[in-house]
Amino acid sequence: MLVDSPEFKLWTQWLYMAALPYFFAAMALEGWAIRRKGPQAWFKGYEWRDSLCSMAMGALKLLAIAIAALWTLPIMLWLYNNRVVDLPVSSWWFVPLVVLADDFCYYWYHRCAHRCGAFWAEHSNHHTSEHYNLSTALRQSVLGPFYTFVFWLPLPWLGMDPLAVTFAHTINLLYQYWIHTETFEVHGWFERVFNCPQHHRLHHAKNTEYHDCNYGGILIVWDRWFGTYKGFLPGVKPVYGTVTPVPSTNPLKQAVAGWGHLLHKVRTTRGVKNRLLCFVKPPGWLPD
Numbered sequence: 001m002l003v004d005s006p007e008f009k010l011w012t013q014w015l016y017m018a019a020l021p022y023f024f025a026a027m028a029l030e031g032w033a034i035r036r037k038g039p040q041a042w043f044k045g046y047e048w049r050d051s052l053c054s055m056a057m058g059a060l061k062l063l064a065i066a067i068a069a070l071w072t073l074p075i076m077l078w079l080y081n082n083r084v085v086d087l088p089v090s091s092w093w094f095v096p097l098v099v100l101a102d103d104f105c106y107y108w109y110h111r112c113a114h115r116c117g118a119f120w121a122e123h124s125n126h127h128t129s130e131h132y133n134l135s136t137a138l139r140q141s142v143l144g145p146f147y148t149f150v151f152w153l154p155l156p157w158l159g160m161d162p163l164a165v166t167f168a169h170t171i172n173l174l175y176q177y178w179i180h181t182e183t184f185e186v187h188g189w190f191e192r193v194f195n196c197p198q199h200h201r202l203h204h205a206k207n208t209e210y211h212d213c214n215y216g217g218i219l220i221v222w223d224r225w226f227g228t229y230k231g232f233l234p235g236v237k238p239v240y241g242t243v244t245p246v247p248s249t250n251p252l253k254q255a256v257a258g259w260g261h262l263l264h265k266v267r268t269t270r271g272v273k274n275r276l277l278c279f280v281k282p283p284g285w286l287p288d
Contacts, residue, residue: 008163015170019177026178027051027134033183034133049249051135056251057125058138061145068145076153076162085159095168098160099218102152102168107222109151110215117262120283122148124258130241132201137180142255172217176200195220202230205238243284 027046034045087094113123122143129136141148152169156162179200186196195216203214213230216222223229246257266278274287 008161008167012163012167012170015167015174019174022174023134023138023177030134030181030183037183045131046133046135047131050129050131051133053249053251053254054129054135054137054139057142057254058140060142060251060255061140064142064145068149072145072149073162076149076156076165079153080156080159080162083157083159087159089161089164095164098155098164098168099171101155101158101160102165102172103216103218104222105151105155106169106172106217107215107219107226109148110217111226111228112151113148114212114215115282116280117265117283117285118279119148121258121262124242124261124283125246125254127204127206127240127242128246128254128257130245132180132182132204132238132240134177134180136204137177139254142251143259175218180204191220192224193221194218198232199223199229201238202232204240206241206243207236207239209233209236210238 031046087097109119110123113119122141126139126141129139152165155165176195179195179197181197182201183197185191185198186194190196191198195214195218199214199216199220202210210230210233213228214220214223215228220229244261246254248254248257262278262283266275269275269278269287271287277285277287
């Protein structure tokens with residue numbers, strides 16, 4: 001049985017095609033804003049090797065998605081064909097519901113990606129840049145598509161078309177692009193509900209004061225509800241990068257560095273139990 005609404009595939013393709021000019025136009029605008037602020041600006045701006053690495057990793061992520069779809073899509077289709085709920089795909093509320101459900105799953109994936117060694121190994125490359133700008137948003141997890149899809153498996157089982165889930169996830173990723181900047185902030189009611197640049201830059205900071213916070217994708221309310229929200233602390237400027245740096249602008253090295261660190265940790269840890277715990281404990285965990 002095929003999914004009910006193949007037009008979701010066309011909508012997703014359209015979003016990806018529209019994304020390219022959106023990405024580069026936004027980076028050009030951000031670069032202009034950085035130059036306009038001049039040398040007195042407190043943020044770093046762009047470094048061309050770092051930005052090219054990030055953009056290359058974005059392209060590798062697309063390739064990884066295409067390869068991983070060979071088994072992720074059949075699994076999701078099987079769950080959808082055995083769904084426990086029939087949702088009216090043509091209803092006006094169906095797409096907003098899927099976008100909301102996708103964002104909820106993203107929050108828990110993202111939180112786990114920072115608190116579980118096996119998921120931090122694939123997600124950490126998104127945080128390795130010591131710069132915070134729109135090109136950093138393209139520094140995507142290359143290995144993630146091969147196994148992080150497990151967080152979204154409940155959605156097709158609950159009657160959400162897998163192509164609709166893909167469409168919603170694309171909206172989620174495109175939304176998060178614009179929040180990777182230091183050049184402006186958004187305040188008022190919007191920042192209380194939605195993820196904004198001032199929230200996400202703290203998420204990217206490696207300062208101990210900002211560890212493990214602001215995991216939301218589109219909505220910041222998940223963090224407010226589940227106790228992971230943090231705001232800017234006066235005098236504590238965000239410092240970007242990872243506690244274990246990856247001093248390379250080679251996108252392939254960046255893509256596998258997290259798993260390299262994890263496997264090295266496993267090899268140098270004594271005891272089978274402790275070695276297994278390396279995969280499920282937080283990345284900073286060490287045996288007593």
